[in-house]
Amino acid sequence: MAVSIEVSALSELFPGGLFTSACPSRVILDHVTSKWGVLVLVSLKGRTLRWGELRRSVEGVSEKMLAQTLKTFERDGLVARMALPVIPPHVEYSLTARGDEVVALLHPLLTWVAANAEAILAPAPTCAPEPT
Numbered sequence: 001m002a003v004s005i006e007v008s009a010l011s012e013l014f015p016g017g018l019f020t021s022a023c024p025s026r027v028i029l030d031h032v033t034s035k036w037g038v039l040v041l042v043s044l045k046g047r048t049l050r051w052g053e054l055r056r057s058v059e060g061v062s063e064k065m066l067a068q069t070l071k072t073f074e075r076d077g078l079v080a081r082m083a084l085p086v087i088p089p090h091v092e093y094s095l096t097a098r099g100d101e102v103v104a105l106l107h108p109l110l111t112w113v114a115a116n117a118e119a120i121l122a123p124a125p126t127c128a129p130e131p132t
Contacts, residue, residue, distance in 0.1 A: 040058055048082075079094070
């Protein structure tokens with residue numbers, strides 16, 4: 001009984017069916033909250049970066065994952081890719097209006113994570129017996 005009440009309450013909060021496995025919003029949620037997705041989006045906040053600059057900004061991301069993440073966000077309409085007709089090739093990435101919107105929503109979450117990370121990851125006290 002309690003489970004059906006919880007599901008009903010969630011359905012009221014998210015009437016589009018966010019919690020159903022077939023909901024398209026789950027695909028976008030996966031993209032935005034992927035391991036590298038949040039960091040790529042936030043790195044582009046308020047600036048345009050070339051591919052190499054973006055890779056240095058998101059420390060630890062592989063070339064493959066950065067390329068895949070950027071292509072996904074470009075398809076989703078969150079990131080704009082501009083290829084300039086120069087030699088050598090020059091490609092720039094920036095957030096679209098929709099990308100700016102999602103980053104504004106992610107900012108409070110990232111602020112909370114930064115403020116709480118040390119306390120959460122601190123080693124738990126041990127239950128060792130006191131010395132006699």
